Amino acid sequence: MxxxxxxxxxxxxxxxxxxxxxxxxxxxxxxxxxxxxxxxxxxxxxxxxxxxxNTAAVELVKKRSAVIAVILNATPTNFSTGVIDGIQKRASELGQGVIILYAGNRDAQMLHKAIVTALERTVSGILLTAIEPDDADLTLLKDSGIPFCFVSLYLNQPKILSVSSNNESITSQAVDYLVEQGHTAIALAGIDGYHTGTQRIAGYEAGLKAHGITTSCIKYGDYSYESGRKLLQEFLPLKVTAIITASDMIAAGILNAAQEVGIRVPEDLSLVSIDGTIICNITTPDLTSVTQDFYRIGSRSVDQVMGHDVETFVPVKIEKRGSVKQLER
The missing domain is CATH 1.10.260.40 (lambda repressor-like DNA-binding domains)
Structure with a gap:
């Protein structure tokens, strides 16, 4: 049955x-x-x-419990551990408990169910991690009267709380770094067409333009290891010397696929990965990254949803490891 x-x-x-x-x-x-x-x-x-x-929620609607609901999207990356650690630690410091609701991977029905479940509880606030709701669910959240904040996602809408890295800055910094290393044939790999993806594309293109580079190369994917492996084949006919990858998992996929066909990193191909998680330290060579502070993003999102005045964008940094070659100018 x-x-x-x-x-x-x-x-x-x-x-x-x-x-x-x-x-x-x-x-x-x-x-x-x-x-x-x-x-x-x-x-x-x-x-x-x-x-x-939920009749208990109706009766207690004006008497919220000390619990924050975290709705988690199952992205095929590994950044969420740092975010959840930051949320849990800061919530505990503020006397708040945490419940986690699973929303699948871009599954509209599961996301709606998770949002409804959170709204029917007497929570202090709702954190939506790497989630892009449709207009109906966004309206539902707005009309609920319960504070909510997007985590590791910036919608660029008035009065919508967010804590995230600046995605345009992430890719423009990556371009700046690669140009400093002598690269001009720079690609962007594994990106999608949602808010985060489009912001990173904008930063990538702006970075190229700032350096007078007129040729761009963008290959789309879903941030996963498997996507990275498949994308390498699309780059083989192209004369790129460096690739900015949309996630550490994309970078690991490209790196392993490259090694299987005799392409050496960084001697033949340089990689800069976006995220900077533990993946960057366990590959050979280790991966140079634009590192996001996921713990701080999680921690600050709790402050944001609890009504504290904190920054929307958490700074990122370039961490130099072993996957970028210095080219002769």
């Missing part, structure tokens, strides 16, 4: 022909923004679907 999914407010909205925000307001008894007819329709459909709201 298959698992029967519990109905959500998204299901009620779809059946009712109204927005998720309207359903949320009706079920939360926030009067004055909808008609009695709409209210009756929504309540009837909710009953037909067997929807059950």
């Amino acid at each position: 298959g698992v029967v999914m519990k109905p959500t407010i998204k299901d009620i909205a779809a059946r009712s022909g109204v927005s998720i925000a309207t359903v949320s307001r009706v079920l939360s008894q926030k009067t004055g923004t909808y008609s009695e007819k709409t209210q009756a329709k929504i309540l009837r459909i909710a009953k037909e679907l067997g929807y059950r709201k």
Whole structure:
């Protein structure tokens, strides 16, 4: 027998022909923004679907518990450990507990379910780690009255809290460093077309332009090791001397695939990896990186969601290791 999914407010909205925000307001008894007819329709459909709201959360809506909900996206990278460590430590210092909700990897249904679960609890705040919700779920979060903050993601929207590295600065710094080492044929690998990806592309292109480099080379991927291995084949016909990789996992994939076909790093190909996690220290050669301070991102996101005034962007740094060759100018 298959698992029967519990109905959500998204299901009620779809059946009712109204927005998720309207359903949320009706079920939360926030009067004055909808008609009695709409209210009756929504309540009837909710009953037909067997929807059950967390009554404890309703009763305690103005008496939030000392718990922060962390919604975690399963990205195919390994940065989240540092973020979670930072969140856990800072939350404990502020007397807050932490619950973690799993949202899959860009799975809209799982993400919506995780958001609804968090909203139905009496949490102090919600942290969304490397997650990009759709417009309906973003509206749901805004209308909830519960503070929320995006972690390691910058949406560049007014009044939306975020703590992240500056993605444009990450790639522009990587370009600057490679140019200092004599490289001008510089590629960007493993990037996607979401907010983080587009910001990094903008920084990469701006960095090239600042140095008078007119030729760019961008290969898309999903930040994973497997994606890195496959991407090497796309670079073989190209005359690039250096690649900026979207993650340490992409870099490891390219590095291993290169070694299998006799391409030496850094003698034949230089790599600069974005993230700077433990992966950079266990490859041969070890990977030069633009290192993000994930622990600080996690810690500051707790401060942000708890109403403290902290920076949106956490600084990054170039860590020189063994994967970049100095070219003769």
